[in-house]
Amino acid sequence: MATLPAETPRLRVRGLCKRFGPTLALAGVDLEVAAGEVHVLLGENGAGKSTLLGILAGVLRPDAGRMEHDGAPWAPTDPAAARHAGLAMIHQELALAPHLTVAENVLLGAEPVRGPFLRRTAMRAAVRDALRRVGRPELPVDAPVGRLPIADRQLVEIARAVALGARIIVLDEPTSSLGRDDVEALFRLIGELRDDGCSVIYVSHFLEEARRIGDRYTVLRDGSSVASGALGDVTQDELVAAMVGREVGDLYPRSKRSAGEAVLRVDGLVGEPLPHDASLELHRGEVLGIAGLVGAGRTELLRALFGLAPVRSGAIRIGVHHGPASPALRWQQGAGMVSEDRKGEGLALGMSVAENLALARLPRWLTRSGLARDTEPFARRLAVRCASLHQPVRALSGGNQQKIAVARLLHADVDVLLLDEPTRGVDVGARAAIYAAIDDLATGRDGRPPRAVLVVSSYLPELLGTCDRIAVMARGRLGPARPVATLDEHAILLEASSSPSR
């Protein structure tokens, strides 16, 4: 079904660049999508997919580069403009108003009116037509969307795209929350949309899925498009190689470590709603990594361990303490956690550097200067750059903020460190400081007994560089932990993106 490039493509992107402060999110992306094709966009987390989609949909402005839609310049000023010009974006988190009805959602912002009044009859007719075209004419147009199952809600979004006459439909990780049957139905629908002449941009981590549904592909890596072509001409291994394509530098110090006694043991942990099943054993003097795709349940596992999310069943033992516990108790038991959500949860942005650093172990009575004296060595160990320890954390760069979140665990002097995406959105300098701190802790170079570190990361080079063992989580299930010497990015990515066996 792939169309010849000689034809004017539905969408053509050339040399797109986008910079966020010091980081170059897109460093020259080319993308060409023909009319009536399903184009798969591949890339690891952080490769620049979200930024590219944001620019296409008018949420972000590019710094450089050209975009054309059917040969005419494409420069949407906001998402509404992009939508009206025929591009519909369907995100993993659906953008529906749960209290409004199906009909109201489908035509939200494009309601047929006569004067100030809604034309309910015309509205229902238009929506029924759209639902028929997405193959679900039986969906109740007057039911609140919040009462529908997830798969049907997704169809409502697609119906919205169809009703507004979208010619480019972008689906971002559409199957991650769907069951098998719903995935099949979605694939049939995508095929019909393509046959109607729609262009579909399909973003997914699941390679088998991508190969089944897609006609052509583009791979992004480190903000550039590194490969594209027809999916029929490429093997799964070649795709993985294109996505990975870099080598682990010596950003990652790894001293000689020796694993001691087990300080964290997890047996058959089931959380609410994830993970489905996780068992692991973490030893003193060891760094254990958990790899997996976004949404696989890695964050949920850490949160359940730390008492931030409910545990449905399974056993947890930290040190000599059994069972689930509140975060307050976890700190007392000698465990600490760094959150993946630095701004929302990791740090209290309005509070000072010293207060954030000491928040998990504040003395009953304190003074400003005493707190500064107490926290200063830890800020120095992670090379936190700030004008003063009394500065609000908000004023610091992302990297320095993250160093504070990590330094908090050093200040609290914990034995078990749970790190969720410890270097997300962080510059190379800060990453190096954090990796060095992890290595120091695991070897006990700071004169304390070696600590145990559990790292969740979507950045594979980081896991391969810092960890002693790595376990892969896929669709809520944690695989066995293997020594890092026996693994490479290719093997991990295959295990993480293999289709579920249910």
Place this chain on the structure above:
Amino acid sequence: MSPSTTATVQTWLARLGPALGLIAVWLLFWVLAPQGFVAWENQRLMLLQTAIVGTAAVGATLVIIAGGIDLSVGSAIALGTVVVAGLLRDGCAAWVAGLAGVLAGGTIGLTIGALVVGRVLQVAALVPGLLVAWVRTGSLTLVAVTVFATALAALGLLAPGLRARGRAAVTAASLAAGFGAGWLMAGTAAGAEVALGTGIAAAGALATARIRLRVPLSPFIVTLAMWGALRGIAKGLGDNQPVYVEGKPWLLELMRHGDSGLRAVAAPGVWLMLALAVLAGAGLLCTRFGRHVVAIGSSEQTARLCGVPVEGRKVAIYALASGCAGLAAVLQFAFLGMGDPTTAEGYELRVIAAVVIGGASLTGGVGSIAGTLVGALIMTVVDNGCTRLGLENWVQEIVTGVIILAAVAVDTLRNRGAR
């Protein structure tokens, strides 16, 4: 000027902003020179007029810094005056009545806090005991005594980390307290009924203590409900009319000026407010509890991640804040010389206005006790000055509204760079 000097100047301006506003307003009225505005007598009067709202606002500052809100302050003050006057009328010692006023506030705060953190079931479980006390004694005053004793029992039974022996001791103490208070007020039979009610309520608390169901309610809703309910209770307790007190208990002196010494400078109530403010200000800056209050308001999720016992802290914050409202009620009683279930209407909004003019943010994490006092003073100066200029009440109300808007607009403008 170097950037750091500019920054320092800006920080100081931010810190002094409300104070500068106060000086500006004061100078304005000085220039307009209404009758007797600058007289020392009038300065003293303005301090006195600030004491009640100021005292309650100290507590409200904690609540607002922690990201909450309390709309029940005015009703709590009214209820407090009725409790104090009722006890004095029934022959209690003045210090007992005063303490009961503060504790009434604290009990209200415990209830608000428990509802905000979602312990709806446990609060509901206390109700049967209180109903039994009401039906069997028929006296709202004795029910109020039962509420105190029950609050003591519930606090002990629901607080985490207490061992079985501690719980038994707390229950016994609350039963004894209930019996003792009832006996003092209305004899042995009444004491027994109060103890019975307390016992049933304590059993309810014990039965539900381990149930983990939580239904967190927004503080706006909880205190809105309290705003109505507490005034209803005050009216019920006072039988829909003011409660008059015979004689001249010394509590009334709290809001009277003396002839010499400190009392000549300001009434005891003003000194109480200042002492409370110093205590709260120091507590906010120099204790773990105080920093936890700020952390919860700044980012509740971060506080929870860092092991701050968020639920317990919130209950304590509301209890302290309503305790301040209870103290304000004692002052209000001293000011009026009687208990009045219809008094202090709208004070909750004056209190919030004082906190906001003082630089606090309703989204939490920001605010200061000193700023709040200055905010309360600004409103008093405006009221007083307008009155002396012969302007009518409605003018004052409009001016106060404008000041609130201006204070927040200036604050937002100043903070724009930092966000």
